Amino acid sequence: MATEKDGVPLPNEAKRLEGKAPQASTASQPADSFWARIKRHKVVEWTLAYVAFGYTLLHGVQMLRETFEWPLLVPRLTVVGLALGAPIAVTLAWYHGHRARHRISGVELSILIALLVVAGSVLWRVSRNHHEHAVAAATTTVTPAPPVTPFKPPPHSVAVLPFVNMSGDKEQEYFSQGLTEELLNALSRINELQVAARTSSFSFQGEHPDIATVAHKLNVGAVLEGSVRRSAHTIRITAQLVDGITGFHLWSQTYDRDLGDVLALQTEIATAVAGALKVQLLGGEAAKIEVGGTRNATAFDAYLRASSAYWSAQNGNDYQAAIAGYTEAIRWDPDYALAYADRAFALADFAQGWLRGPTARDSLDKAQTDARKAIALAPDLADGHLALGSVFEATVDYTRASQEYGRALALAPGNAKILATYGMFAVRVGKTDAGLAAARRSVVLDPLNAWYRSWLGVSLWGARRYAESIVVLRDAKALAPNDVAVNSQSNAWLGYAYYTSGDFQSARAACAGADEDEQPFCFALTSNKLGERAAAETMLSKLQASAFGAVHPLLATVIYAQWGDTARALDWLETAMRVRDPFLVNLKVAEWFDPLRNEPRFKAVETALKFPE
Numbered sequence: 001m002a003t004e005k006d007g008v009p010l011p012n013e014a015k016r017l018e019g020k021a022p023q024a025s026t027a028s029q030p031a032d033s034f035w036a037r038i039k040r041h042k043v044v045e046w047t048l049a050y051v052a053f054g055y056t057l058l059h060g061v062q063m064l065r066e067t068f069e070w071p072l073l074v075p076r077l078t079v080v081g082l083a084l085g086a087p088i089a090v091t092l093a094w095y096h097g098h099r100a101r102h103r104i105s106g107v108e109l110s111i112l113i114a115l116l117v118v119a120g121s122v123l124w125r126v127s128r129n130h131h132e133h134a135v136a137a138a139t140t141t142v143t144p145a146p147p148v149t150p151f152k153p154p155p156h157s158v159a160v161l162p163f164v165n166m167s168g169d170k171e172q173e174y175f176s177q178g179l180t181e182e183l184l185n186a187l188s189r190i191n192e193l194q195v196a197a198r199t200s201s202f203s204f205q206g207e208h209p210d211i212a213t214v215a216h217k218l219n220v221g222a223v224l225e226g227s228v229r230r231s232a233h234t235i236r237i238t239a240q241l242v243d244g245i246t247g248f249h250l251w252s253q254t255y256d257r258d259l260g261d262v263l264a265l266q267t268e269i270a271t272a273v274a275g276a277l278k279v280q281l282l283g284g285e286a287a288k289i290e291v292g293g294t295r296n297a298t299a300f301d302a303y304l305r306a307s308s309a310y311w312s313a314q315n316g317n318d319y320q321a322a323i324a325g326y327t328e329a330i331r332w333d334p335d336y337a338l339a340y341a342d343r344a345f346a347l348a349d350f351a352q353g354w355l356r357g358p359t360a361r362d363s364l365d366k367a368q369t370d371a372r373k374a375i376a377l378a379p380d381l382a383d384g385h386l387a388l389g390s391v392f393e394a395t396v397d398y399t400r401a402s403q404e405y406g407r408a409l410a411l412a413p414g415n416a417k418i419l420a421t422y423g424m425f426a427v428r429v430g431k432t433d434a435g436l437a438a439a440r441r442s443v444v445l446d447p448l449n450a451w452y453r454s455w456l457g458v459s460l461w462g463a464r465r466y467a468e469s470i471v472v473l474r475d476a477k478a479l480a481p482n483d484v485a486v487n488s489q490s491n492a493w494l495g496y497a498y499y500t501s502g503d504f505q506s507a508r509a510a511c512a513g514a515d516e517d518e519q520p521f522c523f524a525l526t527s528n529k530l531g532e533r534a535a536a537e538t539m540l541s542k543l544q545a546s547a548f549g550a551v552h553p554l555l556a557t558v559i560y561a562q563w564g565d566t567a568r569a570l571d572w573l574e575t576a577m578r579v580r581d582p583f584l585v586n587l588k589v590a591e592w593f594d595p596l597r598n599e600p601r602f603k604a605v606e607t608a609l610k611f612p613e
Contacts, residue, residue, distance in 0.1 A: 167228070175228065222276075450476045495510040
């Protein structure tokens with residue numbers, strides 16, 4: 001075998017070297033040669049591919065772990081495996097294709113180690129990031145979101161939205177609204193049903209609200225909606241009952257009837273709704289639905305027109321129009337008990353709000369006659385007993401008022417108007433627990449009715465729960481910010497609640513929002529407490545000179561009692577008794593009268609009023 005000797009090339013080697021130019025020997029030659037070999041062995045490509053593979057694999061494992069709830073050990077083992085495999089992958093890349101001819105130099109080895117370090121660092125950083133995220137997730141305290149309270153309306157609860165007038169004549173709006181109200185009243189006479197009251201249901205009129213929104217705002221499980229198309233002698237009603245939670249239809253039906261069959265149609269729809277809500281009607285409930293109604297189409301039409309005028313009444317003329325409408329209905333059907341009962345309400349409201357002296361007493365006498373007639377025609381008509389109770393309260397006959405209110409409540413325990421009226425009266429005559437329970441129930445059944453919420457605030461004031469009263473009265477104002485009457489009443493009683501709780505500045509500020517009749521009374525009280533006696537006396541003089549003060553002399557009794565002038569307070573109390581001031585109903589429980597309670601003259605008046613036990 002030929003070999004090299006003493007540094008002289010052998011002949012064959014010399015021939016191989018012939019024709020080649022001499023190459024410069026530089027420091028970069030080993031590195032260049034190494035990078036050429038790196039390129040030839042595709043070490044960089046293999047390393048980058050391995051890093052990409054590792055990164056993808058790690059994320060894939062993490063995603064699968066979250067999906068299948070694998071233990072944390074799985075991604076940790078994956079990271080360890082990738083780290084251990086990195087040098088193996090680079091080594092395999094170096095020997096890719098064929099084995100190297102030359103021994104690796106120190107420089108080459110250093111670069112190879114550097115590549116391994118880079119690859120390992122990338123993998124280590126990826127694993128470190130995953131570890132930090134896991135630790136942060138395990139150790140960071142996350143404030144839990146408040147639990148979502150599931151919507152669970154009372155069973156067998158329903159709201160009736162105003163039926164749409166499809167007659168093409170806006171003048172027929174009273175008919176579709178009135179028919180809706182009659183249907184609502186028919187449903188409320190079914191004891192097992194909880195029916196949202198008129199004011200709350202009718203607040204959605206013209207809005208085309210989502211059924212779920214209605215159900216949540218009124219806290220009902222189902223919503224009844226529909227349309228009315230009226231012709232000369234017939235009527236078409238389309239009605240559908242929708243589940244307030246799922247939005248699914250529970251029942252729907254279209255009816256074509258003669259106008260004279262409307263009363264029977266109400267019963268038919270009410271019965272179908274009750275059945276859809278899985279309420280079993282008792283034997284006498286069908287008759288109860290129709291109590292006090294009429295089968296005379298003309299009388300029914302006149303009644304609906306009168307009711308429309310009554311609900312929208314803003315002044316004395318409006319009340320007179322309503323009274324005339326009820327009178328027309330009674331003319332067409334002299335046995336129309338419900339028309340008598342509602343005319344009694346209109347007469348009583350007209351007397352107390354717009355009349356004075358003998359004319360007011362005459363209107364109240366007529367109201368009592370109508371209420372008694374309604375009861376005679378339909379003894380089980382709750383509206384008749386409620387109307388009679390209201391007349392008795394207005395005429396300071398509290399024992400009989402209590403009896404009639406109690407009878408009305410027994411006949412229609414789901415009627416929000418009866419609950420609200422009875423509740424405020426019961427608290428004022430000393431039946432605090434029963435009264436507050438009824439008042440609160442009225443708000444549940446008619447949650448968007450600002451009047452009933454205000455009445456609850458007045459009832460809480462009578463129960464001497466002043467802080468609660470203030471909260472509820474503020475809520476009443478918020479429910480109807482643009483209703484002048486509601487805000488005036490609520491502001492007045494807010495003033496009284498602040499006064500009796502000792503906050504006289506807030507009392508005066510609240511009473512500034514009351515109407516002109518009640519402002520002098522409130523200012524006379526608060527100005528005196530604030531050390532402004534001259535201003536207080538000016539307000540008292542203004543009150544006594546007004547028609548409001550003449551009708552309600554009991555207000556002067558309160559002012560003098562709060563001023564510490566017992567003799568004058570008792571004089572005005574006896575005057576209030578003589579003119580039968582309706583405000584005497586507050587005498588039994590109101591804190592205003594505490595300075596007088598031990599006086600014999602006060603006790604005599606209280607005994608004469610015969611408050612129910």
